[in-house]
Amino acid sequence: MMPITDFNTKPVANPTEQAGSPTIHFTSLQNAMIRPSSQAIFDHQSISLADQTQPARSIGMVLLLLLVAALIYPQLSRADSLQNLKSLSLEALGNIEVTIAGSAPQQADDIAAAVYVISRQDISNSSATSIPELLRQVPGLHVARMDGNKWAISSRGFSSRITNKLLVMIDGRSVYSPLFGGVMWDEQDLILTDLERIEVIRGPGATIWGANAVNGVINIITRRSEDTQGNFATTTIGDNYSEIALRHGGKLGESGYFRLYAKHRNQAATPSLSGGSADDEGSDDRAGFRVDWRSNNSNEFTLQGDIYNAELSERLDALTLLTPFSTSLKDDIDIRGGNLLARWSQTTAGGGSRSLQTYLDYSQRDQYILEESRITFDLDFDQTLPQKGRHQLTWGANYRYAKDHLPDGDPTKGEARFFTPERRTDRLYSLFLQDEITLQPEHWWLSIGTKLEHNNYTGFEYQPNVRLRWRPVQGHTFWGAISRAVRTPTRAETDGLIATGLINVGPPPTVLGLLGNDDLESETVVAHELGYRFNSSDKIRIDLSLFYNRYDNLTTFEFIRAFPLPAPPGFILPFNVVLPPGITAIVLGNTSKNLAHGESYGLEASVDWHPNDRLQLKLGYSFLEMQLHNRSGSISPLAEQDEGSSPQHQLRLDLGYQFSQQTRLNLVTRFVDQLPSVGVDSYVEMDASMQYQLSPNLEVSIVGRNLLDSQHLETRPTFLPTETSEAERDFFLRFSYSF
Amino acid sequence: MPLLINSSNQFRRYSVVNRAICLLLGFYLTVVPAQVQSEGFSDSQIKAVYIYNFANFIRWSSESFITHPGEFHFCAYEAKNEVVSALGEIISGEQINDRQLVLRVLTEQTPPSDCQILFVDPTSEEPQQLRHPNLLTVSDQQDFGHSGGIIELKLQTNRIRPRVHMDHLHRAGLSASSQLLRISERLTDNDSEGSQ
Numbered sequence: 001m002m003p004i005t006d007f008n009t010k011p012v013a014n015p016t017e018q019a020g021s022p023t024i025h026f027t028s029l030q031n032a033m034i035r036p037s038s039q040a041i042f043d044h045q046s047i048s049l050a051d052q053t054q055p056a057r058s059i060g061m062v063l064l065l066l067l068v069a070a071l072i073y074p075q076l077s078r079a080d081s082l083q084n085l086k087s088l089s090l091e092a093l094g095n096i097e098v099t100i101a102g103s104a105p106q107q108a109d110d111i112a113a114a115v116y117v118i119s120r121q122d123i124s125n126s127s128a129t130s131i132p133e134l135l136r137q138v139p140g141l142h143v144a145r146m147d148g149n150k151w152a153i154s155s156r157g158f159s160s161r162i163t164n165k166l167l168v169m170i171d172g173r174s175v176y177s178p179l180f181g182g183v184m185w186d187e188q189d190l191i192l193t194d195l196e197r198i199e200v201i202r203g204p205g206a207t208i209w210g211a212n213a214v215n216g217v218i219n220i221i222t223r224r225s226e227d228t229q230g231n232f233a234t235t236t237i238g239d240n241y242s243e244i245a246l247r248h249g250g251k252l253g254e255s256g257y258f259r260l261y262a263k264h265r266n267q268a269a270t271p272s273l274s275g276g277s278a279d280d281e282g283s284d285d286r287a288g289f290r291v292d293w294r295s296n297n298s299n300e301f302t303l304q305g306d307i308y309n310a311e312l313s314e315r316l317d318a319l320t321l322l323t324p325f326s327t328s329l330k331d332d333i334d335i336r337g338g339n340l341l342a343r344w345s346q347t348t349a350g351g352g353s354r355s356l357q358t359y360l361d362y363s364q365r366d367q368y369i370l371e372e373s374r375i376t377f378d379l380d381f382d383q384t385l386p387q388k389g390r391h392q393l394t395w396g397a398n399y400r401y402a403k404d405h406l407p408d409g410d411p412t413k414g415e416a417r418f419f420t421p422e423r424r425t426d427r428l429y430s431l432f433l434q435d436e437i438t439l440q441p442e443h444w445w446l447s448i449g450t451k452l453e454h455n456n457y458t459g460f461e462y463q464p465n466v467r468l469r470w471r472p473v474q475g476h477t478f479w480g481a482i483s484r485a486v487r488t489p490t491r492a493e494t495d496g497l498i499a500t501g502l503i504n505v506g507p508p509p510t511v512l513g514l515l516g517n518d519d520l521e522s523e524t525v526v527a528h529e530l531g532y533r534f535n536s537s538d539k540i541r542i543d544l545s546l547f548y549n550r551y552d553n554l555t556t557f558e559f560i561r562a563f564p565l566p567a568p569p570g571f572i573l574p575f576n577v578v579l580p581p582g583i584t585a586i587v588l589g590n591t592s593k594n595l596a597h598g599e600s601y602g603l604e605a606s607v608d609w610h611p612n613d614r615l616q617l618k619l620g621y622s623f624l625e626m627q628l629h630n631r632s633g634s635i636s637p638l639a640e641q642d643e644g645s646s647p648q649h650q651l652r653l654d655l656g657y658q659f660s661q662q663t664r665l666n667l668v669t670r671f672v673d674q675l676p677s678v679g680v681d682s683y684v685e686m687d688a689s690m691q692y693q694l695s696p697n698l699e700v701s702i703v704g705r706n707l708l709d710s711q712h713l714e715t716r717p718t719f720l721p722t723e724t725s726e727a728e729r730d731f732f733l734r735f736s737y738s739f
Numbered sequence: 740m741p742l743l744i745n746s747s748n749q750f751r752r753y754s755v756v757n758r759a760i761c762l763l764l765g766f767y768l769t770v771v772p773a774q775v776q777s778e779g780f781s782d783s784q785i786k787a788v789y790i791y792n793f794a795n796f797i798r799w800s801s802e803s804f805i806t807h808p809g810e811f812h813f814c815a816y817e818a819k820n821e822v823v824s825a826l827g828e829i830i831s832g833e834q835i836n837d838r839q840l841v842l843r844v845l846t847e848q849t850p851p852s853d854c855q856i857l858f859v860d861p862t863s864e865e866p867q868q869l870r871h872p873n874l875l876t877v878s879d880q881q882d883f884g885h886s887g888g889i890i891e892l893k894l895q896t897n898r899i900r901p902r903v904h905m906d907h908l909h910r911a912g913l914s915a916s917s918q919l920l921r922i923s924e925r926l927t928d929n930d931s932e933g934s935q
Binding site: 082085086088090091093094096474 | 780784785788789791792796825828829862898899900918919921922
């Protein structure tokens with residue numbers, strides 16, 4: 001959809017970089033599907049990984065040896081970078097990539113919202129092997145590893161595996177799941193070096209991006225194919241994790257570029273909190289392409305797509321309606337999917353722009369607790385008109401069609417889930433209009449706008465915002481905003497009957513069931529935000545944001561009535577459930593209702609300091625306080641649980657030290673406060689990596705993560721009863737080769 | 740399964756080594772002398788090298804050097820700009836065509852006479868005022884060519900590329916080498932609608 005920059009209607013036309021202002025663009029792409037065959041290699045690997053003690057020891061030794069090498073190496077290599085630059089030909093000079101330090105964030109300065117940009121440099125310095133781990137560096141985001149393939153990622157509270165108030169997009173394609181809300185992180189991956197940047201807005205972004213951008217928007221943006229020319233191979237070999245990825249980029253005719261990539265990764269099982277393995281190992285494969293054409297300077301066309309296939313596993317306590325009623329089983333999760341996206345964008349005379357984007361996305365998962373297939377078609381048009389007097393208008397229209405199939409579970413296997421209807425088609429229409437008004441040139445800007453959308457669950461929704469920005473002098477920006485956003489009901493909350501727990505083994509057994517509620521309304525937030533940014537010629541950047549949110553219509557689970565299964569004659573069930581003969585049960589029916597409200601407030605602060613060319617320090621801190629209340633008639637513990645599911649304090653220090661042109665050290669220390677309602681203690685962890693540019697083509701990194709403890713707990717599964725697992729200390733080597 | 744438990748015990752024993760590594764890294768950080776350069780190039784550094792190169796790839800008439808025959812003058816109005824400070828570093832002690840390279844910082848009211856290259860920083864407002872014969876104006880300001888400037892250093896997909904306004908270049912009595920033009924985007928009066 002739109003660049004973050006468009007947030008305050010400074011839409012820099014399309015994804016094309018404008019002079020001096022690298023556009024933060026937002027458009028689209030990615031993902032993909034279907035190759036059950038290529039698993040064999042990995043299965044071998046996971047077997048050998050079972051014997052983890054030896055690799056751990058030897059990787060530790062390698063790390064030590066390389067460290068010694070690192071101590072000697074910088075003394076040998078002294079390069080005068082400016083002298084090198086001077087000796088380059090004009091052609092070579094024109095091909096050097098600028099380290100992005102100042103540019104993307106500079107533009108973020110012009111946005112009246114709590115924006116944080118993870119730049120390509122940040123990504124290349126990071127020890128992350130996945131997108132969720134990259135997000136750990138954003139102050140105010142809570143990123144907790146649930147097990148080998150699940151994450152709880154939230155902004156400004158409500159942390160859980162299903163964080164339904166955070167919207168995530170990859171190249172403008174939404175990866176927010178309408179089934180439970182939140183993101184299926186086990187479906188999302190990319191070659192991380194192919195990322196241009198990740199833009200994160202904390203707070204509502206619904207006026208531009210639409211529903212569910214209640215507490216934040218994450219926009220993951222891949223690089224243009226012209227920036228990924230040539231061949232590239234990378235491999236990671238670690239004690240818990242391994243991956244291999246290949247990419248090829250080339251020219252297509254006069255003005256086109258393309259790239260193709262493929263990636264395979266393999267995750268070993270993590271340790272269960274109760275001892276033993278959490279049985280959560282897995283591997284996935286993905287492949288994709290991107291093609292970019294540019295005609296003259298004002299038109300750009302992009303076509304991109306991905307396919308993926310994952311075979312993961314998890315251990316869960318399955319509820320059965322037959323003795324022994326509850327069993328611990330290891331379940332296989334099969335995931336496949338794909339997407340195709342096309343985007344045309346054009347810069348028009350006088351600073352205007354327009355873009356048209358469409359995508360098709362298919363995903364399918366099959367596992368014990370869930371079976372789903374879904375197809376989504378999306379069409380989006382945005383236009384920014386040339387500035388007229390004090391006004392610059394941006395508007396956009398969006399249409400989304402989604403069709404899903406959620407087959408009933410098999411109750412004899414304990415798969416107690418039924419959706420009515422089993423297949424559903426939804427259509428979403430939306431329009432937005434925003435005006436950026438220059439109140440006083442160079443100093444004061446006001447932006448007002450709203451989104452109006454219509455969805456099949458709650459009908460019309462409006463999501464307006466007002467944002468004011470003041471720049472008293474160059475380098476200092478103050479901003480304030482008031483905005484409203486909604487979180488629309490999910491398919492599971494509306495149409496499901498899901499057994500969520502066993503109360504009594506009986507006979508007959510008494511189970512807790514969650515029934516859908518067609519009358520559920522959207523959750524709403526009205527957010528009040530204030531912020532300040534200081535940027536001094538790339539030496540130091542300070543970013544501070546404060547927020548006060550008022551939530552209403554928050555969903556809770558409320559008891560409605562008990563009913564027997566099978567239903568006695570004359571008894572009408574709220575759901576169409578057919579149990580096999582011989583199975584009886586009493587269901588304590590709960591349903592979702594909008595019976596909680598509350599407030600939250602907090603702050604996020606970051607300081608990014610480059611005292612000299614070699615040293616970079618980044619400090620991030622966030623504070624969060626939530627007060628949620630049940631309305632009368634509600635006895636749901638959910639509100640209380642949400643209060644304590646996110647850390648109150650988080651602190652992080654990133655230290656980067658460039659020993660030489662070839663050698664860099666990155667050290668990260670992070671503190672995450674306790675999660676009282678989930679039963680997780682506060683923790684401090686440390687990650688370290690050494691990067692060596694062995695030749696212009698070859699880079700090697702040695703990485704150690706979670707160094708301070710052999711294993712630690714980051715969060716626990718809630719709602720869906722999977723095994724509680726701990727994050728382990730691990731080491732890996734990464735080789736990246738361009739040729 | 741039991742193997743995993745073993746492995747974490749191994750880790751615990753091993754953690755002595757890991758702590759030692761952390762300590763060592765910390766120690767190294769604090770004591771290693773500051774003598775080496777960073778890996779990436781900033782846009783300012785690249786821009787400055789371009790400006791330095793223009794002294795070679797643009798031709799001035801000999802009358803341009805009448806006042807100071809042995810010197811080549813780079814000028815700027817703002818010394819604090821990062822491009823200007825990088826440029827100062829690059830040209831110090833250098834010669835091109837037997838002329839000593841000099842960086843002059845002009846005060847606001849000084850006309851850029853005797854300057855061969857003038858770097859206009861983006862905060863400057865009236866580049867039209869800066870049209871002088873034999874003066875190459877360079878800036879990283881957006882649409883510099885449209886507002887009367889000669890070369891804009893434009894950031895494009897993370898690379899810096901020159902955009903040369905050919906008509907303004909010729910009006911200033913200058914010419915550019917084919918090597919420079921090959922890598923540049925060329926503009927003419929037709930491109931800069933309505934700004935003349």
